[in-house]
Amino acid sequence: MVKMLEAEELAKDITETPSLLNGKGPDREWMDTPAEFRDGNWAYSAKTKAIESLKMPYARDWSPGDEDWKLPENWKEIISEGFRERLDKFRSFKVFMDICVRCGACADKCHFFLGSGDPKNMPVLRAELLRSVYRNDFTLAGKLLKKFAGARPLTMEVVKEWFLYFFQCTECRRCSVYCPYGIDTAEITMMARELLNLVGININWIMDPAANCNRTGNHLGIEPHTFKTVVESLCEDIEDVTGITINPSFNRKGAEILFITPSGDVFADPGVYTMMGYIMLFEHIGLDYTLSTYASEGGNFGLFNSNELMKKLNAKMYHEAERLGVKWILGGECGHMWRVINQYMDTMNGPTPSYMEDPVSPITGTKFENAVSTKMVHIMEFTADLIKHNKLKLDKSRNDHVRATFHDSCNPSRAMGMLDEPRYVLNNVLNNFFEMPDNTIREQTFCCGAGSGLNTEEIMDVRMRGALPRATALNHVVEKHDVNMLSCVCAIDRATLLALTQYWAPDVEVSGVTELVANALIMEGENEVRDCDLREEPYLGVED
Amino acid sequence: MELVDWLSQKKQDIVREWIRVTMEAYPVEALNVLKRSDNQFANPLSHIISTNIALLFDDLLLGVDPERTTPILTELVKVRAVQDFKPSEALQFIIDLKKILFSMKDETVEGGESMPLEQLRKMEEEIDTLAMLGFDIYMKCREKLYEIRANEIRNQTHMLIRRVNEMDKQKEAR
Ligand code: SF4
Ligand code: SF4
Numbered sequence: 278m279v280k281m282l283e284a285e286e287l288a289k290d291i292t293e294t295p296s297l298l299n300g301k302g303p304d305r306e307w308m309d310t311p312a313e314f315r316d317g318n319w320a321y322s323a324k325t326k327a328i329e330s331l332k333m334p335y336a337r338d339w340s341p342g343d344e345d346w347k348l349p350e351n352w353k354e355i356i357s358e359g360f361r362e363r364l365d366k367f368r369s370f371k372v373f374m375d376i377c378v379r380c381g382a383c384a385d386k387c388h389f390f391l392g393s394g395d396p397k398n399m400p401v402l403r404a405e406l407l408r409s410v411y412r413n414d415f416t417l418a419g420k421l422l423k424k425f426a427g428a429r430p431l432t433m434e435v436v437k438e439w440f441l442y443f444f445q446c447t448e449c450r451r452c453s454v455y456c457p458y459g460i461d462t463a464e465i466t467m468m469a470r471e472l473l474n475l476v477g478i479n480i481n482w483i484m485d486p487a488a489n490c491n492r493t494g495n496h497l498g499i500e501p502h503t504f505k506t507v508v509e510s511l512c513e514d515i516e517d518v519t520g521i522t523i524n525p526s527f528n529r530k531g532a533e534i535l536f537i538t539p540s541g542d543v544f545a546d547p548g549v550y551t552m553m554g555y556i557m558l559f560e561h562i563g564l565d566y567t568l569s570t571y572a573s574e575g576g577n578f579g580l581f582n583s584n585e586l587m588k589k590l591n592a593k594m595y596h597e598a599e600r601l602g603v604k605w606i607l608g609g610e611c612g613h614m615w616r617v618i619n620q621y622m623d624t625m626n627g628p629t630p631s632y633m634e635d636p637v638s639p640i641t642g643t644k645f646e647n648a649v650s651t652k653m654v655h656i657m658e659f660t661a662d663l664i665k666h667n668k669l670k671l672d673k674s675r676n677d678h679v680r681a682t683f684h685d686s687c688n689p690s691r692a693m694g695m696l697d698e699p700r701y702v703l704n705n706v707l708n709n710f711f712e713m714p715d716n717t718i719r720e721q722t723f724c725c726g727a728g729s730g731l732n733t734e735e736i737m738d739v740r741m742r743g744a745l746p747r748a749t750a751l752n753h754v755v756e757k758h759d760v761n762m763l764s765c766v767c768a769i770d771r772a773t774l775l776a777l778t779q780y781w782a783p784d785v786e787v788s789g790v791t792e793l794v795a796n797a798l799i800m801e802g803e804n805e806v807r808d809c810d811l812r813e814e815p816y817l818g819v820e821d
Numbered sequence: 822m823e824l825v826d827w828l829s830q831k832k833q834d835i836v837r838e839w840i841r842v843t844m845e846a847y848p849v850e851a852l853n854v855l856k857r858s859d860n861q862f863a864n865p866l867s868h869i870i871s872t873n874i875a876l877l878f879d880d881l882l883l884g885v886d887p888e889r890t891t892p893i894l895t896e897l898v899k900v901r902a903v904q905d906f907k908p909s910e911a912l913q914f915i916i917d918l919k920k921i922l923f924s925m926k927d928e929t930v931e932g933g934e935s936m937p938l939e940q941l942r943k944m945e946e947e948i949d950t951l952a953m954l955g956f957d958i959y960m961k962c963r964e965k966l967y968e969i970r971a972n973e974i975r976n977q978t979h980m981l982i983r984r985v986n987e988m989d990k991q992k993e994a995r
Contacts, residue, residue, distance in 0.1 A: 307850060318905060384854045385864065393904055394847035394866055399854060497978065507980045510987075546979035714862045734970040741903040741966065749865035772977060779969045780962075781899075 307396055308409065308429060312438040314342055317738035320444055320731070323484035328477065330488045331586065335477025341440060346433075352476045353431055357414060359475045363468055364415065370468050373460050374411045377404065383452035383462070388723050389445055392745035397442050400452035400462040406442055407469050410435060440478055443469040445739055447728035448581070449687035454720050466729075471583050479582070482733035487578040490590055494573045495540035501527075501570035507543055508552070508568065515553050518811055520804035523560045525568055528601065532567035533639060535598050538609025538656075539575040539768035542789070548771045550811045551610055551789030558660065558791060561798050562640050562668060566607065572597035575614040576768065580621075581730035588625045591617050595629055598652075605636040606653040610789045612688035612728065612767035615655060619693045622651050641666040655689070657698040657766055660794060664705045670799040675810070676707035677817040679793065682751065682760045683712070684774060685722035686767035696720070699766050699790050706797040711758040717750035727773035740773065741780050748781030755782055764788050824940035825882050828922075830930040832878065838921050840874045843914040846906070866900065873897045874914075877951075881918075885950045894951070895958050902962035912959060915952045919945055 319341045328336035339347045349355065364371045383400040385391065390398035397403065405427070412419030412428035419428030429435065448463035473479065489498035499507075505527050512523050526532065536559070542552040559566055572594045579587030598606055608614060629652045636645040636654045643662045648654045663669050683703060689695040696719045703710050717723050726743030727733075754760040763774055763785050771787055778785040796810045808819045828835065844852060844867070858864040873896045880890050901911035922944065929935045975982065 310848075313905070315905060381854070385857055390851070390854075391864065391866060392900075394851045394855065395905065396848050396850035396854075399851075402850075497981070499981070503981075503984070507984060510980070510984070541977075544978060544980045546976040549980060716860065717862050734973050737966050737970050738903045738905075742900075745900065746862065746865050749869070750862050753862070772973065775976065776969045776973055779972065780903075780965060 307402060307405075308424070311434055312397075312441045314437070314441070316342075317736060318445075319441060320480040320482055320733050320736050323479040323481045327481065327484040327488040328479065331484065331491060333474060333477070333479070333484075337477060339477075341437075346437075346478070348433075348436075348476050348478075352436075355475050356431060356436070356472050359472050360411070360414065363471065364411075367464075367468070369461070369464060373404070373465055374408055374415075376458050377401065377408070377460055378458070380457065382455045382457060383460075386452045386455050387446075387462075388449070388451070388726060388746045389447075389739070389743045392726070392742035393739075397438075398445060400446075400456075403442055403446055404460070404462050404465045406435070406438055407465060436473070436476075436478070439469055439473060443473070444480060444731065444736075445743075447687070447724045447726065447731055447743070449724035449728055450691045451687070451721070451724065454691065463729075467581075470581065474583055480730065480733070483578050483581050483730035486576070486730075487582055487586055487590070490574050490576070490578065490593075491586075494569075494571045494593065495543075496574055496576060496578065497540055497544055499540070499544070499573070501573070504540075504543065504570045504573050508556075511543075511549055511553050512556060514549075514811075515557060518809060518813060519557070519800055519807060521557075521560070521800055521802055523556055525556055525559070526566075527568050527570050529567035530601050532601060533565040533604050534567075534607050535572070535594075535601055535603040535605075536566045536568055536607045536609065537572055537575045537594055537614075539611045539614065540573055541576070541768035541772060542609055543573070545768070545772055547775065547787055547792075547812075548768050548789065550792040550795075551768075551771065553811050554789065554791035554793075554795035555609060555656065557795040557798055557800060558669075561670075561800055562663065565639065567601065567603070569597045569601065575609055575611040577614055577617045578730055580613050580617050584625075587617060587621065591622055592626050594653075595626060598633060599630040602632070604634040604652075605648070607656060607659060608653050609656050610766040610768060610791060612686045612769055615695075616688040616692040618651050618653050622653075627651070638662055640668050655693075655695060655698075656791060657689075657695060657702060660791070661698040661701045664702060669794075671706055671794075671797045672799050673706060673708050673797055675797050675807070675816055676793055677709070678810070678814065679707055679762045679788075679796075680709040680711065680758060680760050681707060681762040681764050681788075681793065682754050682758075683710070683718075683790075684725070684747065684751075684763055684765040684770060685718055686765050686770045687722065687724050687728055689766055690722050691720055695766075699764075702790055702794060703764065706794050709758075711754050711760055713750040713754050717746065723747040723750065725770050725773040725777060727776070728769060732769055732773045737776065740776065744773075744777040744781060747774075748777055751778070751782050751785065755785060760785065762786050762788055762793075764790050764793060766790050822934045822937055824937050824944055827930055827934065827936050828882060828944075831925065831928070834928075835918075835921060835925070836875050836878050839878065839914070839918055840871045842917045842921065843870055843874060846910065846913065869896055869900055881947060881951065885947050885954065887954060890951070890954060891958065894955055898955055898958040899962055902959050903966070908956075908959060912952060912955045915948065915955050919948050 325336040387400050409429045410431050418426040443466050446466040450463045453461040486496035542548040577590045579590040633652045635649045645654045723746040727740045774787045809815050855867050861868045876893045926936050
């Protein structure tokens with residue numbers, strides 16, 4: 278009997294001597310391989326209305342699938358000028374253009390590359406799409422040596438390639454963790470998207486929520502009264518499950534704390550269960566807080582768009598804090614809201630309104646030193662502190678039907694370094710918690726495949742291949758520990774991971790962490806028999 | 822000698838070649854990087870392909886049985902169905918096995934036995950059956966993607982849909 282090679286050995290063997298069986302010759306170099314637009318690999322262009330309402334340039338009807346993108350005549354000059362401006366303005370951008378030594382350490386770290394096998398999704402090559410033009414236009418070597426120095430001129434093909442691949446980067450920053458020079462491809466993607474914006478190339482899924490948020494305060498464009506009614510119907514659901522009536526306040530001046538969360542928690546399934554969780558938690562501890570129907574969105578799609586828009590949408594939260602006269606802001610389970618707060622808020626919109634106070638938990642007295650400059654505390658820090666001080670009455674066994682794992686969302690983990698708090702909370706509210714493999718969690722976490730405004734349905738193919746690394750790790754704990762719940766602290770992930778599980782791991786559900794906290798909360802005055810969780814699933818041992 | 826016995830003896834070479842050909846759907850630049858890691862989580866694509874091609878070959882030797890074969894083939898097709906391939910490209914790897922077998926027809930196994938060629942036809946039929954099964958799975962995957970897209974739109978506006986429904990009910994009651 279011939280000994281079978283281990284699968285791993287075989288994998289290694291694949292590329293040593295490429296077979297010529299299927300007639301493939303050596304491949305062309307990436308620079309000579311044009312970008313191909315196929316259904317499912319490009320996102321819809323932004324609608325004229327959204328562009329106009331944000332006062333951005335070149336609103337027009339066009340589609341990335343068309344040959345003619347109807348760009349302004351002088352698009353080349355506009356991009357070139359924008360490139361130069363940004364090189365001058367952002368020192369990091371210039372450095373990132375110059376210092377990459379093409380060591381390749383980042384090459385196999387991107388989920389889109391790992392799931393697609395497309396070399397242009399290697400972070401180093403993604404950046405090279407921009408860098409090649411930089412060399413051509415802004416460096417002497419590039420000007421003289423052209424292609425030999427890795428330089429190429431800016432053409433329409435290049436612009437189309439930028440569109441495909443910079444909207445196939447979720448700005449997750451996994452690659453930057455491995456770069457010896459700290460090059461952050463996410464920031465390169467941000468610059469590329471800004472350059473595309475200059476000539477009116479944008480995607481609807483980013484522009485539309487941003488325009489809505491600018492207009493009504495949230496991504497869906499929901500007006501204040503509807504926002505309020507929806508939260509109230511969630512309170513009715515809480516009453517159905519627990520028997521407790523809760524009436525949260527809206528736009529209440531003089532409240533101690535303003536609570537802001539992504540609108541996905543208010544409107545989307547399964548985010549709504551996390552929203553119910555917050556409301557129950559605050560009731561449980563008697564928090565003096567209010568919700569705003571104007572700052573009704575924690576998310577900030579400006580981050581995926583341009584500096585200016587990010588700044589504007591971020592500022593709205595602080596205006597509202599000022600109007601209501603709250604001491605500080607408590608923020609819900611969101612991903613990129615925290616990236617903006619943590620990395621950009623201070624320089625963009627700081628300092629905070631002068632009478633706002635350093636955040637102190639009114640329940641435990643803990644001062645959140647890390648939030649002194651932004652005056653905004655993350656719900657996980659807040660909850661972990663409550664648990665640490667024994668302020669929550671919890672019955673873990675109420676979550677015994679849940680076998681959970683935790684997905685570190687890119688922004689809270691890599692951009693914020695919040696790794697332990699959610700785990701601490703989870704371990705205190707449920708008995709069955711299992712980690713995914715080490716090289717797929719914490720700083721090394723794999724993206725859901727749809728962050729940075731790519732959570733739009735028409736590119737589901739792209740998203741699903743980008744989701745493959747996360748799904749592989751998830752399926753490992755499903756097989757090993759019967760995991761049935763993928764928890765996370767990001768509202769976008771609660772939507773995108775659901776698509777991921779439906780395709781790759783159909784028996785797994787998705788939840789926020791606060792939902793699981795609320796399941797375990799023993800609320801004062803609750804029904805004598807509390808027999809089901811927030812989704813009205815019966816607790817273990819209770820007959821359906 | 823039975824073809825199945827001959828194939829069992831040649832298993833290692835065939836599987837190795839089959840994996841290689843399957844991976845060649847990806848550009849050389851990608852393969853050069855993908856070969857760096859054989860960790861299942863750091864390099865899921867190579868791992869899924871190599872593990873399941875090996876399983877699929879074993880399975881094929883027993884004869885295609887939808888119930889037994891589908892889960893293995895699904896692991897492969899599910900990945901291909903979301904990558905940037907046309908349907909024919911996505912499933913090409915199944916048909917490639919035929920070419921591999923033909924390319925080996927002059928080889929001998931221990932004891933000097935050569936491939937019992939007259940039985941090769943039967944094997945080709947098995948591979949055709951596998952390809953048809955692959956096509957069904959591919960279509961299911963694509964349908965699933967459409968379903969997920971529709972679900973997502975509905976989930977995003979879950980509370981608004983619910984509110985509209987409630988208002989409709991109230992209107993009816995009046
Ligand atoms: S930031 Fe994330 S998505 Fe973008 S290239 Fe790096 S790893 Fe890939
Ligand atoms: S790891 Fe850093 S230096 Fe190395 S190729 Fe990637 S970006 Fe360039």
